Structure formats: structure tokens, C-alpha cells
Amino acid sequence: TIGDNEQISSIELSEYELISNPMDGGSLIALEEGPVITSLEVIDFLRGLVIAGVLPGTTVGEPLLDSLGGAPLPPGTYSFWVQNTGSDTSYTLALTLEQIGPPPPSNSAIGVPTLGWPALVIFSLGLLMLGMRRI
Numbered sequence: 001t002i003g004d005n006e007q008i009s010s011i012e013l014s015e016y017e018l019i020s021n022p023m024d025g026g027s028l029i030a031l032e033e034g035p036v037i038t039s040l041e042v043i044d045f046l047r048g049l050v051i052a053g054v055l056p057g058t059t060v061g062e063p064l065l066d067s068l069g070g071a072p073l074p075p076g077t078y079s080f081w082v083q084n085t086g087s088d089t090s091y092t093l094a095l096t097l098e099q100i101g102p103p104p105p106s107n108s109a110i111g112v113p114t115l116g117w118p119a120l121v122i123f124s125l126g127l128l129m130l131g132m133r134r135i
Contacts, residue, residue, distance in 0.1 A: 005101035008073035014094040021087035030081040031068040
């Protein structure tokens with residue numbers, strides 16, 4: 001889920017290894033708006049997909065977001081589908097999150113500024129002088 005004042009500006013493979021079959025041919029990476037992948041058989045719901053990992057333009061360090069529906073990803077909820085059926089695969093996706101507006105207000109309590117010991121001394125002296133005037 002991407003917050004109201006945020007966006008994803010890039011997605012890339014930062015690590016990728018075909019472990020059991022180095023000749024497998026890549027991994028499916030797909031992106032869909034919403035909290036789940038709607039169908040594993042119909043791709044009409046997907047924002048985009050790419051066979052990543054081994055083909056030029058999809059390897060480690062290269063941007064994938066254009067193939068996944070374009071950059072940037074605006075605020076909202078998204079689901080990733082990553083699948084590799086021909087090899088055990090190790091991968092890491094790196095997403096860059098950017099602030100696009102002022103941060104949302106926090107729900108934390110507002111602190112009351114303190115004046116410190118000099119103000120306490122002056123306040124005490126003022127009370128003492130008021131008490132002396134009454135005597």
C-alpha cells in the first residue's frame with residue numbers, strides 16, 4: 001500500500017539467480033492494482049507484466065516499472081505476482097518510494113514548551129515580591 005503523499009518511482013531486480021536450472025529463461029513478474037491478483041489465468045486485470053531476469057532490459061539493475069504499467073505508481077494498493085516454474089529462483093525486488101507532497105499530520109500529542117529554571121526563578125521571585133507587598 002502506497003500512502004496518500006507517496007509514489008513508487010522505480011522497481012528493479014537488485015538480485016536474481018536461477019538456482020536449479022540456469023537455462024530456465026526468466027521469471028514472470030506482474031503487477032495489479034488492488035489487494036489481490038484477480039486471476040492466474042486471465043491477464044486482462046493486470047497493470048503490466050514482464051518476463052524478467054535473463055532477457056536484455058530485464059536483468060539485475062534495469063528498471064522494470066515501465067513494463068509493469070508505467071511509472072510512477074500513485075497512491076493505492078497493489079499486488080505483485082512473481083512466478084518461476086522451471087527453476088528454483090532467488091530474487092530481490094528494489095522499490096523506490098518518494099514523498100510527493102507534505103507528510104500527513106501525525107496523531108502524536110503536541111508538546112508544551114517549557115521555559116526552564118530561569119523562568120521558574122523569575123516566577124518565584126515575582127510571587128515572593130507580591131507576598132512582601134501584602135505584609
